Amino acid sequence: MIAVTLLGTGSPMPDPNRAGPATLVSAGDEHYLVDAGRSVMMRMAAAGVGAPNLSAVVLTHLHSDHITDLNDVITTRWVMTFEPTPLTIVGPVGTRAAVDHLLEFLGPDISYRIAHHDDLDHPPPVEVIEVADGPVDLPGAVTITCAPTDHRPVEPSIGYHFDHDGVAVVAAGDTVPCEGLDRLSAGADALVHTVIRKDVIEQIPVQRMRDTLDYHSSPAEAGQTAARAGVGTLVLTHYVPAIPPGDPGDDWRALAAAHFDGRVEIGDDLHRIEVTP
Numbered sequence: 001m002i003a004v005t006l007l008g009t010g011s012p013m014p015d016p017n018r019a020g021p022a023t024l025v026s027a028g029d030e031h032y033l034v035d036a037g038r039s040v041m042m043r044m045a046a047a048g049v050g051a052p053n054l055s056a057v058v059l060t061h062l063h064s065d066h067i068t069d070l071n072d073v074i075t076t077r078w079v080m081t082f083e084p085t086p087l088t089i090v091g092p093v094g095t096r097a098a099v100d101h102l103l104e105f106l107g108p109d110i111s112y113r114i115a116h117h118d119d120l121d122h123p124p125p126v127e128v129i130e131v132a133d134g135p136v137d138l139p140g141a142v143t144i145t146c147a148p149t150d151h152r153p154v155e156p157s158i159g160y161h162f163d164h165d166g167v168a169v170v171a172a173g174d175t176v177p178c179e180g181l182d183r184l185s186a187g188a189d190a191l192v193h194t195v196i197r198k199d200v201i202e203q204i205p206v207q208r209m210r211d212t213l214d215y216h217s218s219p220a221e222a223g224q225t226a227a228r229a230g231v232g233t234l235v236l237t238h239y240v241p242a243i244p245p246g247d248p249g250d251d252w253r254a255l256a257a258a259h260f261d262g263r264v265e266i267g268d269d270l271h272r273i274e275v276t277p
């Protein structure tokens with residue numbers, strides 16, 4: 001069984017009820033954090049997983065809403081572990097430079113804490129692995145592969161395939177339908193896909209909103225991808241516009257279900273889905 005927890009189902013628009021994009025993929029005692037959006041550490045605390053428990057952070061792309069709180073993950077991991085415990089961060093080319101800049105940004109804090117705590121004598125140990133297409137070389141019982149997605153002009157962007165004990169879960173990130181995602185998703189048990197309501201956004205007379213139409217998938221497009229891949233469960237997240245509190249998102253579900261006859265999951269932050277073969 002692989003458990004998928006929607007830590008943050010929001011978007012760049014601040015929302016009191018939905019944290020920024022982040023999803024937890026858990027198998028046994030291994031926990032993989034897919035993206036690290038706004039308030040991710042609060043949602044991880046609510047899910048009962050601390051920064052020391054993370055096996056790795058895997059980034060789909062370097063858009064700000066997906067990495068705003070990566071610095072918080074780095075710092076919290078560092079101060080909550082009592083011997084050097086490297087945090088592995090997997091991401092597309094460019095991730096190493098972004099993390100180096102984050103560590104530079106954290107420089108004053110790092111120096112304060114090392115000066116203040118006798119038992120803290122090292123900066124945050126971080127290992128960055130940049131990937132593009134193929135296996136991701138990590139220890140552990142979960143096998144991870146990746147493939148390029150299409151979120152242009154954001155390049156590169158990556159989707160991830162998690163395999164554990166005969167169960168496969170794919171995290172697509174932000175993408176339009178594409179060959180890489182089809183290849184990654186083929187036969188998976190669950191596909192976690194970010195979506196936006198293009199039918200709603202195209203009615204908004206604000207060009208900056210309409211600009212987002214060409215590099216995201218709609219629920220219908222996510223449903224079509226899920227159907228082509230033959231996945232069992234489609235998990236929608238990253239709701240733009242935000243689904244109001246208490247609204248089960250039936251209209252979103254119907255748009256996907258018009259193209260996909262498997263299970264469609266939509267939820268609030270902390271919605272947890274157990275995926276079995």
Ligand SMILES: [Zn+2]
Nearest residue numbers: 061063151174
């Ligand atoms: Zn994006």
